[in-house]
Amino acid sequence: MSIAGGDPLVYPHIVETVRMVKEMGWKPIVNTNGLALRESLLKDLKRAGVFGFTFHIDTSQNRPDVNATTETELNDLRYHYASMLARAGGIACSFNATISEKTLAEIPNMVRWAQEHANIAHTMVFILYRSPNLTGDFDFYAQGRKVDLDLMYHESEWGGAKTLMAEDAVEMIRKADPAYEPAAYLNGTANPDSLKWLLANRIVFNGEVMGYMSPRFMELIQTFTHIFTGTYLSYATPKSVARGKIASLVGGLIDRKMRRVLVNVMREIISKPATLFHPAHLQSFMIIQPVNFEPDGRQDMCDSCPDITVHEGKLVWSCRLEEMNRYGAFLQTVPKKD
Numbered sequence: 172m173s174i175a176g177g178d179p180l181v182y183p184h185i186v187e188t189v190r191m192v193k194e195m196g197w198k199p200i201v202n203t204n205g206l207a208l209r210e211s212l213l214k215d216l217k218r219a220g221v222f223g224f225t226f227h228i229d230t231s232q233n234r235p236d237v238n239a240t241t242e243t244e245l246n247d248l249r250y251h252y253a254s255m256l257a258r259a260g261g262i263a264c265s266f267n268a269t270i271s272e273k274t275l276a277e278i279p280n281m282v283r284w285a286q287e288h289a290n291i292a293h294t295m296v297f298i299l300y301r302s303p304n305l306t307g308d309f310d311f312y313a314q315g316r317k318v319d320l321d322l323m324y325h326e327s328e329w330g331g332a333k334t335l336m337a338e339d340a341v342e343m344i345r346k347a348d349p350a351y352e353p354a355a356y357l358n359g360t361a362n363p364d365s366l367k368w369l370l371a372n373r374i375v376f377n378g379e380v381m382g383y384m385s386p387r388f389m390e391l392i393q394t395f396t397h398i399f400t401g402t403y404l405s406y407a408t409p410k411s412v413a414r415g416k417i418a419s420l421v422g423g424l425i426d427r428k429m430r431r432v433l434v435n436v437m438r439e440i441i442s443k444p445a446t447l448f449h450p451a452h453l454q455s456f457m458i459i460q461p462v463n464f465e466p467d468g469r470q471d472m473c474d475s476c477p478d479i480t481v482h483e484g485k486l487v488w489s490c491r492l493e494e495m496n497r498y499g500a501f502l503q504t505v506p507k508k509d
């Protein structure tokens with residue numbers, strides 16, 4: 172269960188909330204910008220049962236005492252939080268970054284940074300920027316009434332002038348890691364061919380990418396997880412993601428694509444025998460492509476949204492909760508007439 176906000180770390184009962192989620196049998200994941208996180212609070216949250224943190228860090232934010240102006244410069248801040256969790260031990264570490272047209276070219280540096288720190292940075296998520304001024308020629312309606320989105324959204328030059336799609340992020344990732352190969356995706360509600368959530372898992376050993384978990388092997392992992400636990404795997408402990416060599420061995424025995432990963436691991440061990448007992452780490456990459464619009468005005472949302480939330484007793488898309496709060500309904504889009 173993701174605990175978000177606002178920023179949940181400023182909530183006075185955040186420790187109790189984490190403990191409640193843990194006692195209900197779920198994994199408490201705190202989504203935060205990290206500004207309020209201190210060693211003492213982290214210790215309290217760990218004792219309460221926090222499973223992991225997702226830190227949202229990007230150049231759209233105004234952060235006190237941080238002079239970084241690029242995503243690459245913000246990697247030092249990402250390292251600060253990843254190291255803090257690593258010192259505490261046993262806590263999953265993820266990073267979110269909203270990516271706009273103006274920061275798209277920095278994805279390769281973020282991918283390389285993640286490769287260098289695969290032992291403490293377990294997941295990187297690239298969320299593609301969306302804004303009403305990028306939607307095209309549409310009018311917006313709430314329960315049949317035309318609305319002015321300028322009252323809800325404040326435009327920024329940071330967002331650029333282009334709507335990014337998942338393929339744009341894939342191209343940038345492959346500039347840093349040509350082997351990049353996704354294993355799973357969620358399609359859109361209006362367009363089943365769209366790539367709304369694109370997931371890839373790579374194995375990093377001695378700072379080098381050995382390859383990516385194949386779709387077939389990931390399917391088998393989820394299937395057996397469900398058979399034996401009744402649930403599907405989402406988030407893993409730092410101890411589990413340090414078993415990349417075991418994953419390559421087991422996968423190599425049953426899947427041709429994973430066999431290539433196993434060969435790369437064996438070659439690395441042969442060339443550097445002293446690293447035989449060094450761990451290989453699993454590291455996840457996620458691309459999230461938010462709502463985009465079909466020419467007829469249909470809104471292409473993420474099918475089976477993993478970030479669903481509850482609003483007045485109903486499950487709704489959390490990324491558009493502001494529309495529900497302000498208008499009591501999700502906005503509809505209608506092509507403007509000539």
